[in-house]
Amino acid sequence: MTTTGITALDHGPQVVAEWLNEICRDLDWDGRKPRAYMLLRATLHTLRDFLPLDEAVDLSAQLPVLVRGIYFEGWDPSKAVPRPRDKTEFLDRIGAHFTKEALDDPETAVRAVFGLLRRKTSAGEIDDVAHAMHKSLREMWEVSSRPVALGGA
Numbered sequence: 001m002t003t004t005g006i007t008a009l010d011h012g013p014q015v016v017a018e019w020l021n022e023i024c025r026d027l028d029w030d031g032r033k034p035r036a037y038m039l040l041r042a043t044l045h046t047l048r049d050f051l052p053l054d055e056a057v058d059l060s061a062q063l064p065v066l067v068r069g070i071y072f073e074g075w076d077p078s079k080a081v082p083r084p085r086d087k088t089e090f091l092d093r094i095g096a097h098f099t100k101e102a103l104d105d106p107e108t109a110v111r112a113v114f115g116l117l118r119r120k121t122s123a124g125e126i127d128d129v130a131h132a133m134h135k136s137l138r139e140m141w142e143v144s145s146r147p148v149a150l151g152g153a
Helices: 012-027 033-050 053-060 065-072 087-095 106-120 123-131 135-144
Strands: none
Touching (some): 012 033, 033 053, 033 106, 087 135, 106 135
């Protein structure tokens, strides 16, 4: 359906639906798109907040327009996340979004989003993102290049 005649805008909802479908497929979350959206949004926000400002902006340039809007939603770049910005803090921040139904395995869930980002953006950008993060998070990016184990996330 063409509404504006601007491809990036007209196809934006379809692109987000495809991303959510991939997350649902990778985590075996049949029919749980709202949960997949919550995971995508929480992971994008936490990732954005853990990256140095320049790298956060560089990553955004590779995101589809509607996903970029989700990524930047509510962002205040003057509020830096305190160090160490490690894997434990990253996963805790993701888990905090799941108050009604906790994630069984937050690391597997986040690796699914990292894997999606790896498939949808350039390898060079993902390498830059990974290297800008704490070593424990960098390892999660490396694991995300392999297929995610289906089930209990």
